[in-house]
Amino acid sequence: MQHGKYRFIVGFLALPLGLYALFVIWPFIQSIYYSFTDWTGLSPEFKMVGFDNYSRMLDDEIFWKSLQHSLLFALLLPVVTIGLALFFAFMINVGGRKRRNGPVVTGVRGSSFYKIVYFFPQVLSIAIVALLFAFAYNPDSGAINSILRGIGLDDVQPLWLGDPDLALWAVMAVLVWSTVGFFVVLFSAGMASIPAEMYEAALLDGAGRATTFFRVTLPLLWDTVQSGWVYMGILALGAESFAVVQIMTTGPGGPDYSTTVMVLYVYQKAFRDGQAAYATTIGVALLVVTLAFAAVVMRLGRRERLEY
Amino acid sequence: MGSTSAENHGTEGVGRRDLIKRSAALGLISVPTMSFLSACASGGGGDSGDKAKAGKKTAKNPLGVNDTAGMEFVLFDGGFGKEYAEDAVKVYEKNFPKVEVKFSATQKIQSTLQPRFNQGTPPDLIDNSGAEQMDMGVLVGKDQLTDLTPLLDAPSYDDPNKKVRDTLRPGIVEMGQFDGEKVWIFYYAYTVYGVWYSQKALDSLDEQYPETWDQMLAVCEKAKKKGMAGWTYAGKYPYYLPFSLYPMIGKVGGVEVLDAIDNLEPNAWKHPAVKACFEAYYELYKKGYILKGTPGLDHIQSQTAWAEGKALFIPNGSWVENESANVIPEDFALSVSAPTGIDSSDKLPFGTIWASGGEPFIVPSKAKNAEGGMEQLRIMLSEASSKNFTSKVKSLTAYNGGTDGIALTPGLKSGVAALEKAGDNVVNPRLQDWYVQLQKEKIGVSGLGEMMAGRLTPAEAIKKIQGFADEAAKDDSIKHYKHQ
Numbered sequence A: 001m002q003h004g005k006y007r008f009i010v011g012f013l014a015l016p017l018g019l020y021a022l023f024v025i026w027p028f029i030q031s032i033y034y035s036f037t038d039w040t041g042l043s044p045e046f047k048m049v050g051f052d053n054y055s056r057m058l059d060d061e062i063f064w065k066s067l068q069h070s071l072l073f074a075l076l077l078p079v080v081t082i083g084l085a086l087f088f089a090f091m092i093n094v095g096g097r098k099r100r101n102g103p104v105v106t107g108v109r110g111s112s113f114y115k116i117v118y119f120f121p122q123v124l125s126i127a128i129v130a131l132l133f134a135f136a137y138n139p140d141s142g143a144i145n146s147i148l149r150g151i152g153l154d155d156v157q158p159l160w161l162g163d164p165d166l167a168l169w170a171v172m173a174v175l176v177w178s179t180v181g182f183f184v185v186l187f188s189a190g191m192a193s194i195p196a197e198m199y200e201a202a203l204l205d206g207a208g209r210a211t212t213f214f215r216v217t218l219p220l221l222w223d224t225v226q227s228g229w230v231y232m233g234i235l236a237l238g239a240e241s242f243a244v245v246q247i248m249t250t251g252p253g254g255p256d257y258s259t260t261v262m263v264l265y266v267y268q269k270a271f272r273d274g275q276a277a278y279a280t281t282i283g284v285a286l287l288v289v290t291l292a293f294a295a296v297v298m299r300l301g302r303r304e305r306l307e308y
Numbered sequence B: 001m002g003s004t005s006a007e008n009h010g011t012e013g014v015g016r017r018d019l020i021k022r023s024a025a026l027g028l029i030s031v032p033t034m035s036f037l038s039a040c041a042s043g044g045g046g047d048s049g050d051k052a053k054a055g056k057k058t059a060k061n062p063l064g065v066n067d068t069a070g071m072e073f074v075l076f077d078g079g080f081g082k083e084y085a086e087d088a089v090k091v092y093e094k095n096f097p098k099v100e101v102k103f104s105a106t107q108k109i110q111s112t113l114q115p116r117f118n119q120g121t122p123p124d125l126i127d128n129s130g131a132e133q134m135d136m137g138v139l140v141g142k143d144q145l146t147d148l149t150p151l152l153d154a155p156s157y158d159d160p161n162k163k164v165r166d167t168l169r170p171g172i173v174e175m176g177q178f179d180g181e182k183v184w185i186f187y188y189a190y191t192v193y194g195v196w197y198s199q200k201a202l203d204s205l206d207e208q209y210p211e212t213w214d215q216m217l218a219v220c221e222k223a224k225k226k227g228m229a230g231w232t233y234a235g236k237y238p239y240y241l242p243f244s245l246y247p248m249i250g251k252v253g254g255v256e257v258l259d260a261i262d263n264l265e266p267n268a269w270k271h272p273a274v275k276a277c278f279e280a281y282y283e284l285y286k287k288g289y290i291l292k293g294t295p296g297l298d299h300i301q302s303q304t305a306w307a308e309g310k311a312l313f314i315p316n317g318s319w320v321e322n323e324s325a326n327v328i329p330e331d332f333a334l335s336v337s338a339p340t341g342i343d344s345s346d347k348l349p350f351g352t353i354w355a356s357g358g359e360p361f362i363v364p365s366k367a368k369n370a371e372g373g374m375e376q377l378r379i380m381l382s383e384a385s386s387k388n389f390t391s392k393v394k395s396l397t398a399y400n401g402g403t404d405g406i407a408l409t410p411g412l413k414s415g416v417a418a419l420e421k422a423g424d425n426v427v428n429p430r431l432q433d434w435y436v437q438l439q440k441e442k443i444g445v446s447g448l449g450e451m452m453a454g455r456l457t458p459a460e461a462i463k464k465i466q467g468f469a470d471e472a473a474k475d476d477s478i479k480h481y482k483h484q
Helices: A005-034 A052-059 A061-093 A111-123 A126-136 A143-150 A167-192 A196-204 A209-220 A222-237 A239-248 A262-271 A276-300 B004-008 B016-042 B083-095 B109-119 B136-141 B149-153 B199-204 B213-225 B242-253 B255-262 B272-286 B299-307 B370-380 B383-393 B410-422 B436-452 B458-474
Strands: B071-076 B101-106 B125-127 B186-198 B229-231 B311-317 B334-337 B353-362
Touching: A005 A276, A052 A061, A052 A276, A061 A111, A061 A167, A061 A209, A061 A222, A061 A262, A061 A276, A111 A167, A126 A143, A126 A167, A126 A239, A167 A222, A167 A239, A196 A209, A209 A222, A222 A239, A222 A276, A239 A262, A262 A276, A262 B109, B071 B083, B071 B109, B071 B370, B083 B101, B083 B370, B083 B383, B109 B125, B125 B370, B136 B353, B149 B370, B186 B199, B186 B242, B186 B370, B186 B410, B213 B229, B213 B272, B213 B311, B242 B255, B242 B272, B242 B311, B242 B353, B242 B436, B255 B272, B272 B436, B272 B458, B299 B311, B334 B410, B353 B410, B370 B383, B436 B458
Parallel strands: B071 B101, B071 B125, B229 B311
Antiparallel strands: B125 B353, B186 B311, B186 B334, B186 B353
């Protein structure tokens, strides 16, 4: 009775696996293949050049700068975003004081309103967010410097995106602002599934907010935090960082390459400089970085699963 | 087997087995699909086999265009819009009534056309311009373009006794060459670069446009007292600064200095003229003559601040009149001037200006109807089409003249006057079309931008830029060019 089972499963899996292989695996293989050629992307002719692109990449100062920035994005952005999101989500769902006749576990006053406020940036496309902030950062007439002037800080008029020491931070702040809401909602959902009795028990034992958070909420939310972490890191390495850097900063790539990131560099090499093969080489490096990031996070984050 | 589907269909055979068979068939299909995908990169496509046959050369059809073959024209839809090209296409259709012209305009030149080059099926004429311009050096280096010499040697559209070549502004043909005689690119627009200002604002200061740097500083000082900055520029894209800085270097030290820079010669940037000009510009920063916050402004923001009268001068190209049309006040009296020099010991007279072709048109070598593409360009170079362009988009064309009898806008008028004043002293630095990354990111953003923001001294900036230039000279992944 069982002998047809595998053929049956294979029959169903063949199509999705085929599609996956065709549209996901195959392009990876192709890119790796092209990284060993001198393909320009503008003509069908190319020849094999061995490891030339790789040795060139290792000598390329801008590549190292972009790698450095990408790593900073991947390490710092998840810490800040997820940290903020955890704090907000905790305050919205658990952190409130007990009100008379209310439930034991509750959020701060107006928490449903805050939830909407935090989530709002999520409905805007990242391109719009980047454009809006590019205007806000305008040192001459932008909102931020105008506010500084308005409160009497006439002398504090930073150049923001025009200053190599500030540009990268200014860009990161935008990414935090635009993604934190998503994680607030994600973690809120996670917290909602934590049984209220646990909190009640903690309260009865006299635990304050901080203890409740670190001893109850965080451990029970760990899986969600970990997936969020990987997700945010990949966003920070890929699409989102590309959009904000490309749209907001100088050059693009920032004054003195202060904001250039790997995915932007791939794009520039492939589509501006006509060096598609070199671009795929950097793409391979980006793939390695992304995989390594995911592996590290998964490994460091491994914990015993708590059942409840 | 216990299958339900077999029962449903009455006979065995149409069931799981078929499912598997079908999946196998799908798998088989996906194999050729894969090779199709890889053909994106490697499939050359049989060239020349499907090219249109040349037509008969006649007086009216000197390029021998096949009067039945289709023609495809892809235009960059940018600051100049697409109307001028549509008008020219209408003329083509009138001259070859049996032909179907496929015309399209896009801002995404590279994403639309790069795959078609890769497959060997590009259109017949392309305006390769805008932010997504395809790298010309690569296209030439990989034999992807048609030599346009036949077009240049063909009789002009208006006068059969004159070659197209003889109707063009100086420098246009040379700009389309890379190394050697062949002409790969045809620049249709003609751009005047320089220092743009409001004559009205200058009048209100009781000043003339300054010819020496001391006068320039005096004008800026006067402006500053009236609460107006002397200069602003596209701080986020500091590669606008060279529009007035490079011709100044040429004026101070002679054209050879600019040529040496273009040729990436060792120590080209260490020439005293370069140093003098860098120091002059740095002086603007040090004396506080630059509009506050300028390093954080993009081109639109800086142009707007300038049009609002917050700053007197801005280095820019003649497209600024069209681009800023909605913010420039009616009575602005837009003017352009050749850059201010250092003093009377400069090698070239005041008036030395940077002017060169813009809007590069190319005919791919794998085009089906290359003659048609060239004929379309020949039509665009007629006096009527050229005038049509100038009056519609406020810019000159490669066609020499063609401004009589049309009402010129203030900026255009001043551009024409500046060209007349310059006479032979028109310089054309090539860094920006030969070495895009070097010019824009390295020299522009990391060198000049940093210096004008006060984060590098002129000496440091020169050292850094010389380093970039040496790197580019050594980099064999980019093609190198030399002035002939």
